Amino acid sequence: MQQPLKVMVIDDSRTIRxxxxxxxxxxxxxxITASDGFDALAKIVDHAPQIxxxxxxxxxxxxxxxxxxxxxxxxxxxxxxILLSSRDGVFDKARGRVVGSDQFLTKPFSKQALLDALRAHVPGFVEQPQHAS
Structure with missing residues (x-):
């Protein structure tokens, strides 16, 4: 069985996380969740997320x-x-590219949008539905 994909979500909104x-x-x-950039940087070192x-x-x-x-x-x-934002103007997206982001998703995001981003950026990602036990 393959290891689960490690995904980090950084957002100051507990609801979004x-x-x-x-x-x-x-x-x-x-x-792995983090409430802000500082929190995230420490956790990236510890957890090595794949996206x-x-x-x-x-x-x-x-x-x-x-x-x-x-x-x-x-x-x-x-x-x-992947940057997440409720603002999806041309300037926001351009600024995202300047800092090196791979994609820009607009909030509120759907499960499909998240999974599409995983498929686009993580080679070999296959959804592993959780089995009810």
Whole structure:
């Protein structure tokens, strides 16, 4: 049996973190959550996620800054980073590309959008539905 995909979700909203955790958990992913960029950077070292979803608008260290820090670190630069934002203007998306994000998802996101992002950025990702025990 293959290892579950390690997915990190960084968002200052507990509701968004719980929703993403539930949706990704249903697909068989192991979800690591962080409430902001600083919290996330420590956890990335410990957990080595295979893909990261990060909210753009967060206190202390926003999603753009967090993404830039991940992409400028040689150990983590190859981890796909998907920005999440309720703002989906051209400027927001362009700024996301400048800091190295791999994709931009608009909130509220659907389970399908999350899974499509995983399929697009994680080679060999196959949804592992959780079996009711």
């Amino acid at each position: 719980r929703t993403a955790q539930l949706l990704l958990g249903e697909a068989g992913c192991e979800v 990261i979803f990060v909210d753009v608008l967060m206190p202390r260290l926003d999603g753009y800054q967090t993404c830039a820090l991940i992409k400028h670190n040689s150990a983590f630069k190859d981890i796909p980073v």
